[in-house]
Each structure stands twice: as structure tokens, then as C-alpha cells.
Amino acid sequence: MEQSQQVLSEASRQRAMLGPEGLIARTVAERATALRDVRRHLHRHPELSHEEHATTDFIAQQLAELGLAPRRMAGTGLICDIPGADPSLELMGLRADMDALGIPELSTVPYRSTVEGVSHACGHDVHMSAVLGAATALVRVADEGALRRGVRLVFQPAEEMHPCGALELIGQDVLDGVDSILALHCDPGVDVGHVGLKSGPITSATDPVRIQVRGAGGHTSRPHLTQDLVYALGSIATQLPAALTRRMDPRSGVNLTWGAIHAGSAFNAIPSAGTLEGTLRCLDHEAWDRAEQLLEEVLADLVRPWGVEARVTHDRGVPPVSNSPASVEVLAAAVRGVLGHENLDPTAQSLGGEDFAWYLEKVPGALARLGTRTPGGRTYDLHMGDLMIDERAIGIGASVLAAACVQRDLADA
Numbered sequence: 184m185e186q187s188q189q190v191l192s193e194a195s196r197q198r199a200m201l202g203p204e205g206l207i208a209r210t211v212a213e214r215a216t217a218l219r220d221v222r223r224h225l226h227r228h229p230e231l232s233h234e235e236h237a238t239t240d241f242i243a244q245q246l247a248e249l250g251l252a253p254r255r256m257a258g259t260g261l262i263c264d265i266p267g268a269d270p271s272l273e274l275m276g277l278r279a280d281m282d283a284l285g286i287p288e289l290s291t292v293p294y295r296s297t298v299e300g301v302s303h304a305c306g307h308d309v310h311m312s313a314v315l316g317a318a319t320a321l322v323r324v325a326d327e328g329a330l331r332r333g334v335r336l337v338f339q340p341a342e343e344m345h346p347c348g349a350l351e352l353i354g355q356d357v358l359d360g361v362d363s364i365l366a367l368h369c370d371p372g373v374d375v376g377h378v379g380l381k382s383g384p385i386t387s388a389t390d391p392v393r394i395q396v397r398g399a400g401g402h403t404s405r406p407h408l409t410q411d412l413v414y415a416l417g418s419i420a421t422q423l424p425a426a427l428t429r430r431m432d433p434r435s436g437v438n439l440t441w442g443a444i445h446a447g448s449a450f451n452a453i454p455s456a457g458t459l460e461g462t463l464r465c466l467d468h469e470a471w472d473r474a475e476q477l478l479e480e481v482l483a484d485l486v487r488p489w490g491v492e493a494r495v496t497h498d499r500g501v502p503p504v505s506n507s508p509a510s511v512e513v514l515a516a517a518v519r520g521v522l523g524h525e526n527l528d529p530t531a532q533s534l535g536g537e538d539f540a541w542y543l544e545k546v547p548g549a550l551a552r553l554g555t556r557t558p559g560g561r562t563y564d565l566h567m568g569d570l571m572i573d574e575r576a577i578g579i580g581a582s583v584l585a586a587a588c589v590q591r592d593l594a595d596a
Contacts, residue, residue, distance in 0.1 A: 229283030276364030306369030316581025373554035379530030389536025436466030507547035
């Protein structure tokens with residue numbers, strides 16, 4: 184981490200030596216090793232959704248050491264305000280998700296997960312460390328009287344779970360007094376030192392889908408006397424995703440992909456029940472609103488020839504994250520100031536889901552993609568046990584988020 188500032192161009196470092204931006208740059212550089220150690224502690228001790236008790240304790244301790252007063256939420260998670268010089272202004276939010284995944288870690292780094300079968304395979308340890316780093320810098324800016332608008336830090340549990348932690352915290356009024364909110368997400372397909380931004384939708388709607396099928400089972404030698412449930416499941420598994428692509432506008436990016444199929448336990452018996460489970464993803468909010476009714480209609484048509492009973496459970500997961508242009512410009516200005524304009528990248532909308540979208544249903548904001556790949560190194564993937572992060576991304580994320588809060592002040596002035 185001592186080399187984290189090498190990612191910055193010399194010109195951007197010189198520009199950053201004046202004013203709040205310079206204070207942010209110096210603070211993050213001074214705290215680089217400490218922030219790396221924070222990330223490694225979190226990485227060693229991952230906790231699943233709604234089980235982030237020790238993580239909440241640790242984050243609260245880090246914030247208290249900065250002289251702040253974190254407020255715990257019901258269950259897990261917390262919020263913490265950094266007061267600005269003008270209390271009449273609404274707060275700007277910075278959000279970090281806290282939970283890990285039930286995926287065994289495959290790496291052999293000294294700070295690998297100590298919890299069997301659980302790891303930070305989505306980079307939430309980096310998100311938390313970056314927001315803590317931003318908080319450290321913003322406290323120093325506020326101490327100098329240079330933070331006009333206060334900042335609310337939101338450490339959110341259960342991003343990986345359905346129902347998600349974002350809705351829980353919104354229900355606990357974490358957005359009261361907040362008029363915009365920003366977040367980062369690790370992108371292992373982008374080199375460290377680069378940040379990707381896009382106005383409008385940047386992720387997709389993502390919904391869990393479960394289909395339960397029932398019918399008269401029997402011996403495989405007499406399928407004509409049964410309702411061949413396995414055959415029906417196979418038909419649903421292949422034809423339902425295909426039918427959706429012909430019933431919905433292809434520009435909406437509708438994609439139904441199965442992750443699990445279960446039926447029967449004997450090779451010579453047709454079972455009487457089975458299930459299909461998967462995810463429905465939509466790039467378009469309007470398509471997302473229409474998908475549930477269409478799923479039920481198409482499924483009923485598909486199973487009619489087989490005489491089986493089928494029931495679909497379609498849970499509304501998360502809408503697309505839709506970045507507001509004004510918030511994107513605030514983040515873009517911060518990236519240009521910290522990294523230089525050449526390291527601000529356009530990025531495409533993905534089919535991944537993020538419950539940060541729920542905050543943006545309430546207030547404007549933006550999600551940026553934080554590069555975490557070592558230049559010239561291997562491209563890893565999220566939700567994989569061998570995910571490796573170039574730790575220089577922590578300081579970069581911290582600097583960009585803190586600088587964005589300052590940029591918001593400048594944009595309002």
C-alpha cells in the first residue's frame with residue numbers, strides 16, 4: 184500500500200496539493216498501510232448476511248477513534264454522520280456493503296478467510312475500507328472548516344441476501360436528511376487506478392424465480408399413466424427463457440437463467456414433485472415491472488400439454504441501479520482530480536444486480552466501478568473463491584469518495 188500513490192500521475196498529485204483535495208491526498212497516503220490492515224482484518228473475518236455483528240463492532244470502533252458517533256441499526260449495520268460547516272444543508276451519503284458470501288476462499292494469502300466456507304468474494308471488505316478511508320480524510324477536512332455539507336456514512340448489511348439490507352435500512356430512515364448518495368463496487372476486469380462511470384442504468388434488475396411442479400408420478404415403464412414431471416421440467420427449463428426473449432423487447436435485456444433443478448430420487452420412478460430455481464434479469468425498469476405477469480402467462484401455456492400443475496414464485500429483488508447525471512458528474516470530477524481524466528473510463532451496463540438501486544429510487548446518486556486488477560495480471564471474477572484484489576484500490580476508492588464530497592460542495596457554491 185505504500186506504493187498506492189504511484190498509480191496517480193505526477194500532474195494530478197501536484198494539483199492535489201492545494202486546498203481540501205490536498206488534505207485528502209495527504210491523509211489517504213499517510214493512512215495507506217492502516218487502511219490495508221483494516222481490509223485484511225475484515226477479509227480474515229467475513230460474516231454472512233445479517234450475521235455481521237463483529238464487523239459492525241469493528242467498524243464502529245474505527246469510527247469512534249476518529250471522534251465520530253456511529254449509530255447502530257436494528258440487527259447489524261450502522262450509520263455515522265460527519266458534520267459539515269453549514270447544518271442547514273442536507274447530507275451527502277456514502278454507502279458500503281458489509282456481508283460476505285457462503286463461498287470457500289481458494290487463495291493462499293496470509294490474510295485469507297479464517298471462517299470455513301465463507302469469504303469476501305465480492306470485495307465488500309474493500310468497499311468498507313474505502314469508505315472508512317474517505318471518512319478519515321473528511322474528518323480532517325471538516326476539522327479545517329473546509330467541509331461545507333455534512334456526510335452520512337452508511338454501512339449496510341445483507342446486500343447479498345433477499346430480501347436485501349438496503350430496504351431494511353431505508354425502512355429505518357437512514358436517508359432522512361440525505362439528498363444524494365454514492366457508492367463504489369470492485370471491478371476485477373478493470374485495472375487498478377481506473378474508475379468506470381455511466382449515466383443512467385449501470386446494472387440490471389435481478390429477481391429470484393422459483394417454479395414448483397406437481398403431477399401424478401409412477402413407474403418409468405408406464406409414462407402414459409403418469410404426468411411425466413421430469414419431461415415437463417425439462418420443457419420449462421429450455422422453453423420458458425426462450426419464450427421470454429420473444430415476448431419482450433430484446434433491448435430490455437431480459438435473461439432467465441437456472442441455477443438449480445431438483446426432481447426425483449430413483450432412476451426408474453417418475454416423481455410427483457420438482458422445482459426449478461434461477462434468476463430473472465432485466466436491463467430495463469419497464470420490462471422489470473411487466474415480467475411477473477408475463478412469467479405466469481407463459482408458464483401456464485408451456486405446461487398445459489403435460490397436464491402438470493406449475494406455480495411460479497417471482498420475488499421482486501432489486502431494480503436496475505440508475506445513476507443520476509448530476510451525481511455522475513460529481514464523481515467524474517473527483518476521479519479526474521484524483522487520477523487524471525485519462526483514468527476515467529466509460530463502462531457498459533451489466534446484468535449484475537445491486538441493492539444500492541433501492542437508495543436511488545428515493546434520492547439521486549451514482550455507483551462507480553473501482554478497478555482492482557493489477558495491470559498485466561490475471562482477470563478474476565466476482566463471487567469466486569480465488570478473487571484477488573490489488574490493494575492499491577483501497578486508497579484510490581477512499582480518495583475518490585472523499586473528493587466527491589468536496590466536489591459536491593464546489594458544484595453547489
